[in-house]
Amino acid sequence: PIRAHDEFFTYLVRDAEGRILLQSHAADPTVFPSYDGPGFRQTATHRLYSDAALQDTIRITVAEPLAHRMSVAREIQMGLGLPLLIVLPVALIAIILAVRFSLDPLRRFRARLEARGARDLSQVPHEGLPTEIGPLADTLNSLLARLREAFEAERSFAANAAHELRTPLAGAIAQAQRLRSETKDRAAAQRATDIEETLKRLTRRTERMMQLARAEGGRLRMDKSSDLRGVARIVVDDIGRTGTPDRIRLNLPDMAVMSDLDPDAFAILCRNLVENALRHGAQASPVDVTLTASGQFTVANDGPVVPCETLDRLTARFERASATSDGSGLGLAIVAAIAERISSRLVLQSPRPGRTTGFQVSLRLPIDDSE
Template sequence: MKSRSITRRLLLLLCLTTSTLWLIAAGLGAVVMKSEFGEIFDSALQQTGDRLLPLVVDDLMQHDPSQVPVLGTSTLIPESDGHLIYQVRDAQGRILMQSHQVSSAPFPAPLQPGFWENGEYRIYTTAAVSNTIFVQVADSIAHRQTSTMDAVLTMMVPVLGLVPLSLVAAWLIIRFSLRPVEVFRQSISEKDQGNLKEIPLTPLPRELQPIGRSVNLLLARLRSALDTEREFTANSAHELRTPIAGALAQTQLLLADLYGPDAHNRVMQIEASLSKLSRLVEKLLQLSRAEAGIGATGETVDLIPVLDLIVEDFKRAGAERLLYRHDGAARLLGAVSEDAFAITLRNMIENALRHGDPNQPVDISVLHQRTIVVTNGGKPLEASQLQTIRKRFQRLNSTAIGSGLGLSIIERLAEQMNASFEIASPATNRSDGFEARLTFAAPQGLLPPV
């Protein structure tokens, strides 16, 4: 199931909430605006009628009552420009004056002071001279609606620009706010068997600190479990090696004291069995340590001195076929356990000595300050055979010395040391032989050599 993004969810909810609240506010504003505009237009109608009334009365008093004058006539269509229009009527409803020559019909509003409205006009009526002269001022309803709609649209249009800006602003704010979560996630992802240090809680916000404390508690338990396992493995190795080595030594002493051919052969078989058991126990203990995760550490070390010591140990043990070549100034840096590196190299060299052609040298080379190559002579192997020897307890020759665990141990430790392990046959630039190549990742902050 695909996990949902907190950032996307927060962004969507914030934008929907902001847009909804803005639309609600705009709708309420439109209602209030319509009411306020109505009051403004009514006030304009009333002021116009009240100011026009004394002028009309004065003008009518100066004319012959038998005539019906028309003042201020215009060819403008009142609905087109929003101008107020008026009519002056007598008590019988006759039009004495009007502002526009639109129609000779009087307004439908009754001759009573106050406001009146139909679907077309909002009309204000005021009276004078004992309710014998009436002034009616009208405003178009369509004009009022158009004005209100224009104002509402003016208020709503900015939303179209504010919504994208709100999206960008919300995204930036959310990313900034969730930055401690991302740092915390990165800190957890960096934890492995070689780096189980506690995560600093100071940079975390208060809401994440309980989670950080729980993670640190889990890391502490894991460190304790791994330390216990490593201690048990080390103690077991010592406890197993000692009696086997003692039995083997006693067998060798017994072999020196026996002279009968049958007894001598039996003791030699016992010695061979004990030697095989000793080697198997050693490999099982190495595999156990590899499974316990001893490969990585948090400190970068130079592995060349360890490699020098391993090669020197093999030569002192009689491995004269070793050819060790590297630049005197070469360095092999890696954030790995020196013990795990020693186990890995010993298995690589042991495999080359045991399974290679005894008449050909075993070449050990350090390349580009990152790669160790161990090459031995011998009949080239097929691809299927290379796959077979990678499996545990698998050997091409069942009578050969060995347990079939060497490559499994190397691969497990190489994974923990953040290194790649490759085997090939025939060896590079050769038509025969076997090649094992261990390549370390470039340390952080250093560029790989070219």
């Protein structure tokens, strides 16, 4: 005899009159409804399938308990779901790590771009970039090269034009001075003096244009360091010889301020700030020029307060605090260009800190760490 076992599927074989011809040992005839044609049907407890054979003389019905179907479904869900719950997070982590690893060269490329100064138009190294991104980097470097050439042409034109104007301007000034000394007509002498002053202003402007071209395109950091105190003394003494020695108060530290900043660039920066303070500050008050051991350089003067909206645009080219003031409007633009090239922040304040009036310009210069 066949040993007892659990049956998940039971069946009945009946004839056309519904008499049971054959059944599985666990079949419960009450579970099987009357035959009503081939196909699936479902009761409250079972899922059944019926079919006929031998010209509809034999009817076969197979039943499966719904509880068994649900149990099998749960087992399938557990069998498939648990591995997925383990595999999917692992796969997700692996995908994230793979994407991050593959995008590392692109992130480094972006970091190199973000770390650049606004005027740094040199080529960006792009080794190790994905093949799909490489042509984009090449295109970017090509664009930077064209921009660099355009800016270089502009700076060269300004510098060359200013340089070429120096000699004829000097000759014109000499002619105006000769005309003034030789004429006996007081009105003509005054006109010659006016011409001389106009030519001198034009000369100063051409010098500022050359300084601006140097600030924007020249090399500002040197291989050898120098003491900035000596440069500051020379500039202040030179400006003092023009007739304002008592108006400048120079404050320097006792220890050397060693920096790789080009001495000529610092001299240009210092001269422009001091001359700007002398020109626009109160005539009866001194100009304070301070260089600290930490490299903080400050030029401050008394005078009327400059509105905030004017401060914001003073570093633009040909911008002046007052339309009636003398000057080229290039001094602070030159200083701002140098500050940007040495990665320093130019700070304009009005009124002066601790005062109710005045104007102050400050920036931090690069100094040697060992000092």
